[in-house]
Amino acid sequence: MKAASPTEEQKNRLLNYSADENIAYWKFLHSRTHDQDNGLLEKFPCQPTGKSLWEEYIRETGSQRTIQSLQKHFHRSMTKLHEIPLDVEAKLDLYYSLSIPVHKQFMPTARKFAHLFVDKLGNIEAFEMKKADIIEQEEKKDQVKNRKSAPMRKRSSTDIAMEPAKRLVETPRVKRSRFTIDEDLKMCDFVLKCIDVARKNEMFKPTSKQIWKEFIETEGGQRSPTVYAARFRKLVIREVHPDLRAKISEILNRLNIPLEPELLEQLNTQLQCKTDANMAIVEYNSKNRKTRRSMC
Secondary structure (H helix, E strand, O other), X not given: OOOOOOOHHHHHHHHOOOHHHHHHHHHHHHHXXXXXXXXXXXXXXXXXXXXXXXXXXXXXXXXXXXXXXXXXXXXXXXXXXXXXXXXXXXXXXXXXXXXXXXXXXXXXXXXXXXXXXXXXXXXXXEEEEOOXXXXXXXXXXXHHHHHHHOOOOOOOHHHHHHHHHHHHOOOXXXXXXXXXXHHHHHHHHHXXXXXXXXXXXXXXXXXXXXXXXXXXXXXXXOOOHHHHHHXXXXXXXXXXXXXXXXXXXXXXXXXXXXXXXXXXXXXXXXXXXXXXXXXXXXXXXXXXXXXXXXXX
């Protein structure tokens, strides 16, 4: 006897996951984004469609979904990740770890609460959550800009009553301490050491997560590779502490990295840097020596 075809309602029930199912689904994936031994955020080696992963999910949650349904649901639901009721940091962990392009609607929220490095496709290369005082300062600046540009409007009693609630919406967990100058120096020394041992035909990428895994293992770093990568990138494109300028100049010189005009201006306050047409350092003078980039 031939089985009856499923009705449209049954098809929809099989295809559509409930809100609770979606939350459980993404919370499970988030629990797998960090290394179980050291707690560091890790990249999934491939998309989470393996059979064993979803067998584990069924055991943990008691889900009645089939493995095939759970595998397919990842592709159907990843574009709606920004709508899942998780905190901002958890969503960023998932976007980064699962290599999902950040949804354009979520990008303003992400940039409000985190320093992001995103490629052309919207994939997060590195990120670091902002401290609460930084978020507050930026909010005050935005409020001043809005007051200057917007016409005067009398605040209603509803606006005043809603202000405390607005401050509580999607407030991220702040748990990373500020980098010290000693940490920055240690990072620069480590990168220079890596450049020394790299083969000439090897492409050395100082923002690679693998490099900073080695830093943690050999130098005893207490942060995640993602945070170190974001910090180092910030060092070579933004304001540099005077004690670091000679080391940063040497790193930029040896890796042939183009400079931003503002950074070149900072470095020239202590060093004389000569650049090529691409704004990469070819020669610079420190206090005791002149260094020229090798052209081999």
